[in-house]
Amino acid sequence: MKFSRLTAVALSLAVLADASYVNYTTVTGYFLQDEATTDPSTFDFTSTNFGLINRTYPIDNKKTKNRTPWERFYHQVVELNRRSPPNVDYKVLFLGRHGEGWHNAAEEYYGTPAWNCYWSLLDGNGTATWCDADLTDSGIKQAQIAHNFWQNQLNSQHIHPPDSYFVSPLTRTLRTANITFSGLRLLPGSTPFRPLIKEYLREGISLHTCDQRRNRTYIHSLFPTWPIERGFTETDELWNGVTAETSAAEDFRSKAALDSIFKANDTGLFVSVTSHSGEIGSLLRVLKHRTFQLSTGAVIPVLVRAETVPETRPTTKGSWTASAHCTAPPVTSVQSCVCPSTAVPVTTPLVTVSL
Template sequence: MDVTSFIKYTNVSGFFLQDEPSTDPNSFDYAASDLGLMKRTYSTDQEYNPEQKKTRWERFYHQVSELNLQASSNVRYKVIYMGRHGESVHNVAESYYGTSAWDSYWSKQDGNDAVTWADAHLTEKGIDQARAANKFWALEMATQHIPAPEKYYTSPLDRCLATARITFDGLQLPAQQPCIPEVKELLREVIGIHTCDRRSSKTYIQTNFPAYTFEPGFAEEDEMWRPDSRESHSVHDGRMKKLLDDIFTHDDSTFISFTTHSGSIASLLRVIGHREFRVPTGAVIPVVIRAETIRSEPS
């Protein structure tokens, strides 16, 4: 008798301010609020932190570890730091032309007389935003002992590849957890029509980001982008669900970094049942995800 299974994802609230309806995404500053980590006590504090000398991040790490230790065999918890790329050329172009003109005409062009936004690159502001994220991580790791990612994944689009490199460059990472981002095709932005979301070749990525690795089967040319159709929310959500299935099935890491896009972050939040929370360019939103593998036997 065949047994089928699927993985159900749930956002575990109560850890980060971004989960709370009272937190306004328009004014929220991830760097000024320790990524939104709440000031709270945990069930593990009495045993783990009797002298109250551990940082909030150390206590959070211990709590998540305990969740996994106590979980049943079909349940796993992961913490994903979802970072949006810094400001890019296409973001400026859309602001300049207006969303209506951008969507109807300019987004379908490779650029204008002044700039190119096909596979859009970071602006100077975007580079500065990634540098600010780098300073945030360096300070938090040194003073608050924020758990460093154990694994790094990035969209194949240039603005994410560059953001990941700048964000994690030069950090004092654990020797067993170096920053070697893996390029994931499914982690890219909404696919289709907009040329800013058409990726460059694998050769281009290898040449410009030689330290990066590729998931198995990563194609030389972009085989997913289409000039005449664009993903719906439901199709995008299905792609993000497939991405999570892959990572939860094959990656044993608990703390993971995604460098991706606003649309894909929004989709991931929908998949795990998180409330809508728009993330500005260069910002980060962390989530605690509970994954439960549900098996069923056909009658």
């Protein structure tokens, strides 16, 4: 929300509240990840200053020439907001993927075809558990790398820390956010790390048991000081082990999550979102950003322009689909899933998991 125009924005949004639509676009020219020439498979946020392009801005002058690139960029975002009409908002979203989870390790071990059509529908294999997967040792190290890099940026670049924090309710994202942001040495006046747990920032919901969340009581017990958004149910009412979200359905809830973040009065200019590969991909689609696959533990900032327009657009929640899967370990294949001849594919859950 604009700091210098709170009254004007409040009045504007009040008028638009009953029938309004928020249109999101990515403002390019500021980050390497926005450029078509940047390869996501080799991109390293820790060696590229989060991908920030070291460039000049219209606001640059003699007073700012000795400031770091992140200090100058922050003032550029402030200026964009100051000059924009009351119905336009600019924010920087730091989209962070969780560190490696046991489900990621299992998929690599079994191969994606076999994982998708059989192993992912179980809660584990007797050695590892991947239902609402926790972090592996590698995942913990990846989150620690993000923590160390944030601290380095705070110390050397004087980066403005997030004004607000949001996190998916799945265990791997909760732990990643905690490792990444807990204990950072922030300047006085910075927003303390106390993320809001949001249902709609969870991974794309498939038949995989790693996509089912645990109950509210368990989540609260992990981090009892973290707020959970209003309306968050005790049990997971979205995952059923039978039907999966289509991309359209996931994008619908991703936009709803963004709307709630942008329409809030206290989110500030820099916003941290700790989520998942599939969900970040969905958020990027809603933001009209190029496809950019994040590795586990990676973080990318995106400068977002949100324009609230006084109209109601037709919306659809999108469809959910059922898919056939094997009832026994599939025949080994690197190309596709082949069920054993004795295991006829089904569309019913292989396990009933109550978290």
